[in-house]
Amino acid sequence: MVSKRKKKYESGEGNRYVSRKTALKMLQLSLKDFRKLCILKGIYPREPRNRKRAQKGATGIKTLYHLKDIQFLLHEPIIWKLRDYKIFAKKMGKARALRDFETIKRTLENRPHLTLDHIVKERYPSFIDALRDLDDCLTLLFMFSTFPSLQHVPRDQSALCRRLTIEFLHAVIASQTLRKVFVSIKGYYFQAEIKGQTVTWIVPHQFCFVPQSTLEVDFRVMSTFVQFYCVMLGFVNFRLYHLLNLHYPPKFAVSSADATEKTLVDEEAFVSERVAALNVPLFCTGRDTTAEEEVEIDQFPMIEDPTKLEEIKQEAEKVKKHKTLFKGLKFFLNREVPREPVVFTIRCFGGEVSWDKLLFVGATFDESDESITHQIVDRPSLGKQYISRYYVQPQWIFDSVNARELQPVEKYFLGAVLPPHLSPFIDKTREQYVPPEERALEDPSLAEMNPEKEETEEESETDEVEKKNESENEGEMLRNEEEREDGNESEIHEKDKVREQKVGIECGL
């Protein structure tokens, strides 16, 4: 018997990948729907080992998806929703053209609606997986929560973003997991350590929205991302609140008599405003968990090295201290201070904070309160000053948090020239230029020496070269990014191909 002749590309890498065009044909979807589906399901193109073989001998560069991923998409119930949506759009268009308002109303009422719960579970089988992927989610939602109503960004979406992000901030406050804060020119970087995962997010400075040309930014793509991330963050919040024994959605522990009176106006608005104030502890469903946390684990000498063990112990002690950095301090914010990030930071480390009650609701005490220890001011001078408190600039808070101890207030007094604000994310073991300020942080004895002298020495020797080296990595990363400055949706089609040529996201393991 003659064995069947083996054809090329019927097994191995040639059989493992499909081009985007084939994928569209398999799924019977338009490119727009396919894109949406990929975003929601988290499917991405693959970089094959051998491109020529993967493309079945075709030269040039194609977008290749894993065949199994596409087969996986074939079974997705959302595809039917997308098709329903297409039909809905057609019906609406027709009814609009005919000015058939009855039909419009009816169709709108019956419009298809996507539920993404199962996708969240599918993409993140465990809670830790979800936490690991929270960076992009938070940054995008924080940005969207500041957006006005745009063409492809409905008002309720940004309102939902705002609600969820505020809820997340409350969870971080309640669990005291914030570790680092960095004020950059792009925004506030916050880094929290939740369940052993470091989560970093950026909160933009105020008024970050600038109208974008459609060539630059496609809000539809981002809106689809936000659609998924909202659901994801909602579930993450729910679980976080559950872990902290908090009631979800947030409720308040106490409702004063005066509060009940005010609920007459609008209860929902009232609660959401108080929640946004970030200043009131939320309603606990169970008993207070703080007592339970105190349980200490017995020491087992698992690690041989006694010095290492000591280091670990010290680190744990430091973190414990860090959590209560501002405990017992009472802060008052002047009205020019950006309220939300500062309040969030102070509350995360156990401080009490209030502000001018005309600035925002939720102020708990007045400026005239004598027990205030620090007043945060961000203006060169101030009229009436109290003797009983320090007038410091906001950077003092961030620097104290990053240094894990209260910095001397003298450098940050009202109107003083601030010391440089350093990034806490720098790898301490790097072999690159270390600014003298950072070295002084490491070794306090250096600070007492003449810093200017040191600085000049350093600069003359190593600055020029090493500063550049440091930024080289960033520059490289950026190249990918900057090259993609298209975003015009009509162009995306072609640019996708160009994109392929770039080195894929590499995952070093």
Added chain:
Amino acid sequence: MAAVGTGKKRKFIVSGRNEYVPDASEELVDTRHAYQDEYFLTSITNDDDSSDEDDEELDESGKNDDDGDDEVVFEDDDGEESGSEDSGASSLGDEITGDADYDSGSDYSEYGSEETEHEEEGEVEEEEEEEEEAEERKNDESSKGIKVSDKSEEKESAQSKPLFKLKQTTSSKINKSSTKLSSTILRNGNKKNVMNELAQADENRTIQQADDEYKSDTSDEEDIRNTVGNIPMNWYDDYKHLGYDWDGKKVMKPLKEDELDSFLKRMEDPNFWRTVRDPQTGQDVVLSDADVDIIQRLQAQKIPDANFDDAAPWVEWFTSEVMQTPIVRVPDHKRSFLPSRIEARKVAKMVHAIKMGWMKPQEEKKKSYEPKFFMLWQTDEGVEHMRRIQNHIPAPKRHLPGHAESYNPPPEYLFDKRELKEWNKLRTTPWKRKLHFIPQKYNSLRAVPAYDRFVNERFQRCLDLYLCPRARKMRLTIQPEDLLPQLPNPKDLQPFPTVMSMVYEGHTDMVRSITVESKGQYMVSGSDDLTVKVWEISTGRCLRTIPVGGVVRSVSWCPNQALALIAVAADRKVLLVNPGVGDHLVCSKTDVLLEEAPEQDVVVSERVKTAVQWEQASEDVWKNGIRVIINHFKEVKQVAWHGRGDYFATVMPEGQNRSVIIHQLSKRRSQVPFSKSKGLVQCVLFHPIRPFFFVATQKHVRVYDLAKQELVKKLHSNSKWISSIAIHPGGDNLLVGTYDRKMLWFDLDLSTKPYQTLRLHGTAVRGVAYHKQYPLFASGSDDRSLIICHGMVYNDLLQNPLIVPLKRLSNHEPYNDFGIFDVIFHPTQPWVFSSGADKTIRLYT
């Protein structure tokens, strides 16, 4: 609503006329109106040839048996209209009245009343206006209940026009609620005078009644500025006005306050919380305390009126008991018992639509699209294999910012002019920039603006997430410490010799060779002083000195433990010496064995005979311990025993093709294994287990299989001159020392090239040795240093030997540029001996 419906129809017929809706029609039942309208249309179609009203009436009545009343009504209307046309005096007023009649849906009991109607036209017009107003007011206040409508009715009655009275009569037919007036009128028939009088009386009575009844009613005094009535106010959403005031002027919407104003108001106005917007006027109304009280009571689900006594005794106005006489005088019409056919038809249509799925019940659809969250993950790390993405590669996280991105960076991070120029120059190729932003310094947080490319950067990240092809790249991250071989802890490698513990002195010249007894008690050394000395290892005493009459180049103890025998290579002789130490039995047995030569039954070839002659030792040397002397034709450099102790090989480097000779002790026989010279033979070695024979020439080591008599392998040393070789007791690894300072480790299974080359010595390596039990090897060289290495050979073939240099011991003293000649390990202990040019032998433990 019903009124509006009829109004539409009216327009259809008599366009351009004012709409007049009399009060009576309002109280009609909706269905009745529907009937009216339908028949109204039919009557219009028949309108043209309606000259004889009565006939028509009869026809119509004949057609429609069911609704006698309505039919009559419409025929009358038609008749009236045609009548007015006939008279030719159809003024505007006339038309209006006619119209009004239509609207009322009234039916005249008498046609004669037409004339009077015409006479009073002017008055009617005025009346109408007033009525309209009243109507509107009624619409406004319709919610306030029947009281108000009654009142407006009363007003109308106060006008007391006969026509109106007639209308009232018609309406009374339909309307059961206004029975009082109509009943009187009906009784009076069509006599006007009587009617007038009666009306007057009636009027007075009712007005008086009203005064009494409504003294306290303030609904009239209410400040109604908007006259649109009780309509959904969202009809006015798109307009700038909210409705019309009493003068018909538009009531404008108040200016919308912006967020800032409302915010300020909220902050500053103490009454803000009780301020409510009136949807009718758009004005803000501050609720009084009483209002707030009512609301609070409502919220608390109490009775709004605080003064209401809910515990008061119950007065039963309508008893549950069946009364003997009905409350109302008029019995229910038959119609009210019969189900409506048209309604039934409509309902049937809907049911069918629901059945077919064309229509959905409204309640089903009402659901909010707000996402609902629940406990999605029960535990933190349930290993649920739900992620079905093939071989998922998580997206890498973004790099975290450095100092340069700070809003207040150290000054050296800011761009100087040159850097800025360079940055700007790369505008077209931004990926070449070293930083993707210009570092900036702000004096205070207040001054930091929003980052203008923030949205853009997020968008790029989104694109990366779903468009960038991902692949797992195994990147070799070599840490500097990884490059160094993983040094095992020195503790793990112990035991190995570390210190010199004994020096064996006694020789008067260089000690070229040493060998240790297989039990490890004695040691033999051969020296340039023409003697061989036997030492006790533990004490360091020289037990015997045997003069051999030549420079001793090699000594080797027989590995057979049943024999006490040493092979000594001295000049051209190889002496077999019984040292006479150790076990007496063994010594004497050896002597017995070697006393006389066995019978030579094989013919020795000429080639061998010329090279080697066996000779029994003479008496004078016998007492020195020499038992057998083997004379060679050239100087013997090395002698090596086979593992069993029966065969031994000798090397004569100058012996050409006969440089290697293998001797058999038991038969006192020699053979020359090689017929051809392969080079200058340096040393030879027997494989410890297998019948292999190693021959080291200057550059190569050849491995022969003695059983098959063939070459197995040829090892390339890559060096100039091999000095010595040693074989691992396992037999798979070979150590080669060379005069060009190298030490080569061959893995015989691996390759014919050295597995590892150790360049540890400064000068020529003269001796190498393996330990028999411990994973140790040592080498001695002319730089007087003895180097101990750890050489672990694993049973696992895949794992390569681990070689770690451990110790450098240099205790020998220099002598004529020579250092150490020979190195040997103790057979059982981790001790090593070295013999040097400084006439000593040293023991390291």
